[in-house]
Structure formats: structure tokens, C-alpha cells
Amino acid sequence: MTTKLHPQTVVDEPSLLSFLNELEEQLQAISCTLSELAFVQYQTKRRPEGMAEAEGAQAALMSNPDYQEMIGRFAGKVDDPVLSRRVEVWLRAFRGARVTANPDVRALVNEISDAIVAHRYDVQGDELDLGGVRFLLRTEPSRERRRAAWLAFAPLSRRLDARTRELFRLRNSIAQVEGFETYAHMQMEAQGLTLPQVKAILEELSTASEPAYREVLEEGAGKQKLSSIQPWDIKFLLDGVGGLPARYFPRSGIIGRLDEWAGHHGLDLKELGISVHMLDIPYNGLCMGITPRDIRILGNWADGHNYYKTAFHELGHALHNAFSDPGSYILRREPSVFSEAMAELIGYTVQDPAWLSHVGLSASEVASAATQAMGPWFAYLRQRTAHALFEYEAYANPDADLDVLNAGIEARVLGCHFDESPRWAAEPNAWYTRYPVYWQNYVLADVVASQIHHDLRRRFGAVWRSNNALEHVRQHYWAPGGSLDWQEKLLRGTGEPLGTKALVADLSNA
Template sequence: MTKERAFLDEQVPRIQLLERKMREAYWLAATTGEKKHEEQYARLLQEWMAWFADKGHHGRLKELLEGTDGTDPLVRRQVELLYNESQAYQMKPEEVAERAQLETEIESDFVNFRADYRGKKLSENEIKEILRHERNTYKRKDAWKASKQIGAVVADKVRRLARLRNRAAQRLGYRDFYAMSLALNEIDEAFLFSLLEDLKQQTDSPFSELKKEMDKKVAEPYDNVRPEGLRPWHYVDPFFQEAPCVYEVEWDSHFAGRQLEELAKQTFAGMGLEVESILDRSDLYEREGKSQHAFCIDIDREGDTRILCNLRPDTYWMGTLLHELGHAVYDQEHDPVLPYLLRRPAHISTTEAIAMLMGRLVKEPEWLKQVAGVPEEKLVEMEEALVKQSRLDMMVFVRWCLVMIYFERDLYRDPDQDLDSRWWEWVERFQFIPRPETRRAPDWAAKIHLGTAPVYYQNYLLGELMASQILHRLRQTFPDSPHPLVNNPAAGTYLKEHMFRPGNRRPWVVLIEEATGEKLDPRYFLEQFVVEDKEEKSTEKKG
């Protein structure tokens, strides 16, 4: 037995046990909001961090990594992943304890927070209902402000966390925690921001035109509000990360009174993917004390995959359910023969790609017809609006991602700067939404990711690019299918073989190239959602 394998055989079972207990505690904390489960999770998180922070483990991993050139590639990959994780937690014992405590506190703050709206305590779903239907501008403004109240609760904790994370990263020679996180997650920072600048330039003009058209429609129901007078509270989503439905598509009516779980089962069964057991283990409906967000969690990498949602019979939650189940099937369908450390997605962005691919189905005509049962004549009426709305949705999301990614890099460059103003500078630059007059509040901190899922948002954007590239490959592979993911079991087989079963045996850039036949290329995303059809333009010119 090699020294590398001996180390893995000795240490991985301990890591595996810790991670299972930690995820079980996290699940209980998220589904109940009870303090005892939050405290248990915090203790386990600290113990888990302590293993990776241990100088002896870190030194041994570095030594093993330097001598693994001739060893089994799967063994080397495991050592490499453990070393990268260990690098991220090279902190003093007291720093480990503080980081675990702060992250748990922030998570708890979000789980238990209910916004104070005109004397009433409201959930996120209830706030969104107001922003979806209320036509009184003052009430909307109050609801939007209420959605940001959590920011003031956690802002100081997020700054403390950023300073703490930076100190550890800088001791290792990194510029800051942001730079370290990208590097250890196998993302080249120069490549990423070159890609972002390109996406910004490619979407600046199309987004500007779409937003002007959208703002005219958004302003219509309000007396004395012109499009240029719109403010953040006039949009449905408090962060404007999702576009309002402005193209007269009655999305929600197709899901009213429906069991979303049944539609989800039918969707995945059509791809030859089983989700019923996942749903049986999951927690799907909102209640007091439960986390208001949605997530997927793989408890043990041995089949216990679950999702948390707060379902309501509408388009948003239908898409979210499909999204989270996309994560879940990725986790569930890994190759069970792989070692524990490799039984996970190649990267956060690759599992996001599958989740995005599934979530998009809710606005695909073929899915609406075959799964949701929308009559074909209705779809013909909706076709043009569907295309426009999907394009608007994606453009809005891309511009929102730019806000988060650029702001978070700034957060770690200087956690003590005027972040309140910096946030709105990026919102104005990327989302074209003016800062509300006299607004001085930590609106940025109302986004949970900054505290509990740091340096994450680029994975959503990379995931969207990958999703379009994967879809392009599926269309090439199944040219006779109206949509390759709708009632096509061969598509599920393709995803299992090319995306799910490889697990994390190779870096994500290699996986994407092997799965799609080429390196990550944003042109498929741009062709799908940004660039207008060249043939159509040519026809217009001839006419």
C-alpha cells in the first residue's frame, strides 16, 4: 500500500462521518429553526474546519501531493482536493471557532428572520406576493424596504467574516480570500473577469433595449410614474435578479391548483431519471421556523439526497423545484464505485449547469405542452411572448450576476470601505437601476450568499453558459427530438454517462470539454439568449 493510500484510508472515514453528521444537523436546523440543532451544527462545523486547519494534516497533504506524480490518478486527485480544502482553512484555532460561529449565526439569522411590514411579520414569499400584485407605490416601497431589513442584522457579521477570511488567505500569500477561493476552486481569476467583461459588452446594448421596453410595461399600472421614474420596488424581485412577466404570458395559471411534485416526477421520469425517493426524503412546504430559501443537500454521498423548498403553485416554485432536483439527480447518479471524496460533482458550476438546464424547462414550449398539459393552440398564441420573456429573464439574471461577482470582489479587497454606496454603484452600472434618493442602508448584506456561501455567484453564471453548451450538444446528439430533455430517456443516459458518473475525478474544464466536445464557449449562451437570429435579420433587410 502506498503512503498516499494509507493516509486516505486512515483519514477519509473520519471526514466522511463528520460530514454526514454535519449535514444532518444542518438539515434539522434549516427545517426546524431550533437552537439546539443550530448549536450542534456549529460544533460539528468547527470540528470539520479544525481537521482541515490542522497544521499536521496540511503539511502531510503538501508532502504527499509533491510526491504523487507516479501514483494512481484517482489517488492523486483525492490528495489534491483535500490539500486545496486544507489551504482554505489554514487558520488559528480561535479563528476557526470564530468563523464557524459567525457563519452559523448568519445562517440562523436568515432562517428565523421575518420582515416587519407595516406592523406585520412577513415571510419572503409574502413579501414577493406584495411586490407581485400591489399597485400602491407607497406600500410597494415599504415591502421592498422590509425585504432589506435583514441586511442591518447581519452586515457587521459579514464584514467581520470577510476580515477573518482575508487574514487567513493573506498569511498564505494570496491577495485576499476572494483570490484564494477562486484559485482553490480551479477558476483562473483573469479568465473569469475577461469572460465577464465580454459578457457585459455583449449584453449592454441588448439589455438596455429590453429594459426600456420592459420599463414601459412595468410603469403602465401606476398613476404618475413614468418609466424613467421607476425604482427598485416597482419590480417583482427585491434584488431585480428575476425579470417581471411583461409579455402577457399567463405563467402562473398553468400551475394553479397543481401538485408541482407530480409534474417534477413526470419531467425526470421522461428522461429516465428517478426523483420520487428524493422527494420522499425532502421538505417541500413553508412553515414557521423553516428556512425560507431552497437548496439541495447530499447527506452521505451514498444515496440520501434531499431538497428543501417552500412550494406554492406558481411558475417561480415550479422552476425552483426542477432546479433543485437537477442538483439532486447529479448527486444521486454518481458512480458508486468512486472513492468517497470523488463522489460529488466536478465543480459547483457543473452541478449548477444541470440545475439551470432543468429549471429552464418551465418556460420551454415542448415541456409546457407535454408535461404541464398546455393546449397547443394556446402555445402558438404564446410563442413569441415565450421567446421574448425567456430572453429577458436570462438577460436580467446575467446582469444581476455581474453585480454580485464584482461587488463581492470589492468586499474582500476592502471590507471596511463604504460598501453601501459601492453596492449601488454596481447596481446602477450593471442593472441600470438608480439608487433610491437618500438611501443609506446595507442592502448588499440582505443577500445570504455573502455570509454563508462566499465567492459562489460566478458558479451560477458559469453554470448558465455550460447549460447552453450542454443543450447544444444534446440537440446535436438527438436532432429528431423536439426538445432533447422532454420525454427522451436517452438524454438522461447521456447526462449520467458524461456528467454525473465521472464525479470529481477530473477538473471541471476537462469534464465540460469531454462532455460537449469542446472547451467552455459562451457563444452558445449568446446565440440562445442574446444575439438576434441572423437569418431573420437578413430577411428583414431583403424585405
């Protein structure tokens, strides 16, 4: 299906350009097939025919030593800035594939994530799935039963502890061949970040938002008459009750609100090739860019404000995808941290007071919405921060007592008592295994989204229904794609380097 490429004939920039055009055309064709098949898999819940073949073709392309060697020779030696950027992005992609396509890594990833997905948790004699355990941690008024739910992660964590450390060591060993201290360092580089920079941002955000966090947490503890806060109280206190009235946010209204949002900004989702599909998927939402003109949002939604948040988040992914126009396929692929930020940028719509009153909330409901959102938002950011900081330490010290290490980080970041019962290797949904060094992307996405929203408000006053604000976003963040480093885009777009000030303000002004 593909013509043969001849890296040995590439001698100068023009021949490099035509080689990369052809290579990217092939990769795009394979990726398109893979996403079509993945969509079918979500619909039928069966692995469709042809999937293994397409995966094999992708792995072969991404691990071709002749391509890597030839493109590597041009590193830092190309005059044309866009071509130079393409070389850089290709070399990063090859490097990442050396870990993800490694057969031993793949075997361990499958073994561990299968065990996590299949596991059933024993809570006081009840056999529960992950959703059941999480529901208890969020809503169960009996503290003893919450504690039992918390301890239910221990048997699985003990069982997977050694194999997960092995996976960490294996990834480290490949990263070290590439010249990185640990795999976490290498993954950060692929995101256009450095590990010390990310750690500093996460610590700064925690410290600066600590007074506001303490207030929310202690208010919750006071209401529940708890004199001490244990790890199994956190989700219950922050995320358990309250929320905006579900009657304003029916499942049946979600797609209409997305279309309406687009209409207010002079856009037509159909014309952009963006479609929405209600499917029983293992996530709340998902966005698949099959081609630039076929972008599918998949939603597994119910009634409630949360699901509107997810839907607008996915719309952000879709618009980023639809308006990305860097003139090269490989440059359409941007670091996940930036993609998540672009999704959150539109996801923030559902907490905008102007939008909330537009969908029918009364003035007093709008006024209390920000306060009500704080507990769940802190739960979201702080748990992810703790997971991320733990993961970096685990890669740095894979032989340490990781239960103790994890408990120490959680106690500090979440503000609860130290409890070393094993749980790190039973981490829900196997993120450490399947999406390594990914947790910080969610936290940084909000750092970026808040920074851009503050800037847009300074420039245009309002964001909801502002075509000027949307045009600014399109021009500065979406259209250039990966032809510019994302931190550079943020600097040019907002006039300031990446910083936590705006998110800290959003978290403190409820």
C-alpha cells in the same frame, strides 16, 4: 466511533492510498450524521441533540495539522492520476476550512446573519419581513411606495456596515497567509476558476446581452409610462407581472411530473434512492445527499411555473449525486459552480417548448413562453452579476465608500439611475456573510447549462425524452465526479471551452 489514523506511517503511494480511504470513510460518516441531523432540524425547527458534537468532529478532522502536513508533502509528487487528484482536492478542502472553521470568522458570521434574519423592515410605518419588502418591490404599482421599500434596507445596512467590513478584512488576512491577493481570489481557486476569468465572463455576458436586456427593460418602462428607470423600478419592470398560466402548474402535480420525467428517461427515482419531501424550509428547494443511495429533495412549493423550475433544478442536483461515481468520497464533492450547473441542466426542462406543450400549453402559449421568461431571467442574472462584482470590489477595497461602489455597479449592470442609499450590508439572506463569493455560481451555472444544452441539441436534436442525451450527460458530466476538473469535463463533453456564446443566444432569441 472512529479508528485512529497514523499519518506518520504514510511513506509511499500505497500507504497514502489506504490512509485517504480511511480518512474519507470517517469524513463520510460524519457528513452523513450531519445531514441526517440537518434533515431533522428542518422537520422539527429545533437544533437536534448531537449536532454540536458532529460539527466538532468535522472541524477537528478538517483542521488536523498532522494530516495536512503529511498530505501536503505529496502535493505534485504522486504518479497515479486519481490519487494525485485526491491529494489536490484534500489540500483545497483544508485551505477552505482554515477560513470557515476560524473561531473569529464563525462568531462574526453568526452575529451578522442572526441580525439580518431577525430584522423587520419599516416601510411607511408598516413593519414587514424580507418577503414582504420583496413582494412590494416586485408588484407595488405606486412608485413612491416601491421607493420606500427600497430605502427600508438603509438602517440595517448602516448598523452592519462596520462589522461586515471587519469580516471581509479577517477573511482577507487568512487568504493572504495562504498566498492569495484577497479572499475572493482564494474562493475562485477552490471553484477551479480565477477571479480575472470570472470577471471577464460576467462582463462579457452583460455586454453581449445588453441590447436584448435594454429592449426588455425599456418595453416595461414604456408600458408603465416611466421616463427614467430608478433602482426601485427594476424588479417591478422585469419580474412584476405576466408569467405562464398557473393552472398548468399546480403544486399537487409537481412530484408526478418529476416521476414522469424519470420514467420517460428509463429511470425510477425510488430505485435511485431519490425521495421528495414537502417541508416548510427557508428556501424554495433543497437537495440533501445523505448517502449515494439516500438523496432527499426538500420542497417548499406552491402553484406556479417557478416552483416547477425549482423542483426540476433540485432533481438535477439529485441525479448528479446519484450517478457520481469517481471511486472516492472526496471526489464526489465537486465545486458548487459545477453542481449548480448540473442542477440548472435539468431545471431547463421547464422552459423546453416540447415539455411545455406536453404539460398542456396551447401552441400560442408555448410561442409566447420564451418572451415572457426573459424579464425574470434577466432580473435573476443581472442582480446576481451586480452582487458578485460588488463583492469582489469590497474584498479588494474594504475601506472604500462601499455604498457608492455598490450604487455604481448596480447602475451600470442593471441600467438604472445611481442611488447611493445604504443597502449592501443588509443584503437579503446574508449571502456575503454565510455563502461568501457564491453569487457568480448562479450566473455561471446558466452559462454552463446553456452551453451543454446547445451541444446536446446539435448531437441529438431533442433533449426532453432523449435517452441518448441523458446518457451523454451521465457519462461526461455526472459519472466522473471530481476525478476530472469540471472545465475539462465541459471541454471534453461539448468540444468547446467554457464560453458565454450559448447563453447570450438564449437571452437574445426570444
